[in-house]
Amino acid sequence: MEGRVGYELKRAQQAFCVAADEGLRVASLTNAQYAALALLEQDGPLSSADLARRCYVTPQTMNQIVAGLETRALVRRDAHPVHGRIRQTSLTEAGHALIAAAHEQVRAVEAAMVAELSEPERHELVRLLQSCVRALGAR
Template sequence: MTTPKKTSSSEQTPLEEAYPTTVEGLVLEERLGYALRRAQLKVFKHFDEAMREHDIRPAQFSSLVVIEGYPGVTQSNLAQTLSIDPPRVVSLINSLEERGLALRVRCKRDRRSHGIFLTKTGEALVERLKGLAEQSDLEATQSLSEIERRQLLTLLRKVYASEEGDD
């Protein structure tokens, strides 16, 4: 790989050695969105690997955890909770139901809505997945100390939890 070298931006002919391989020193390093995207890419890559064996996607994992915590949750509440759109929930629950991990139970009280529950298989799987996910987080953030990891989590929560839109 050739060495990065910064040059005047008014020079309009191709350079020979002006090839960066990092964004070091660029304003990009100061942008939160960029840093978030890059960090997320890395963490998700680890997550994908950890879940590959069980063929579980991030959204499926999130759904399973929420259903486990709130058995009987409705699809619309799941949508709100995870900030995804109702149509997305349909295919999400379909996939879980087809794999025998969750099931819809029509609500007697309001027959428009479905309570969603985990099956025994689903409960067993989510327990396993939670362990794998925790391990994956640790691997993806080996460069952080335990204290830093907690700090990061706290700061991220502070960002996304702040009311303002209803993101």
């Protein structure tokens, strides 16, 4: 398996997740919680279904993630202004503060991961990964 693109990509992803989880422990967050908070920070209020799709988890898993974040007062859920049955999740002030601190932890892991790459190589790596995602029809 060594040297196969899919296998090496999975190894890199797993190594990143382990290191990021360790760094995020400082903020008492998991990778999945971090991803949800970061998306809410970036894109504003989102439904749990939208968050699940964007975080590549099941709706049931995202509901558990959001419920845990809500219990910690990091997010709140409000009725959608148009579709009353849909509840939108958004960051609270505490959520904004925590995600800012968590970004620092994740940036440190990302920097360590690409420390041996030059700046052009880093840009090329991102471009190549984005190309792989597009080729498989994902967002």
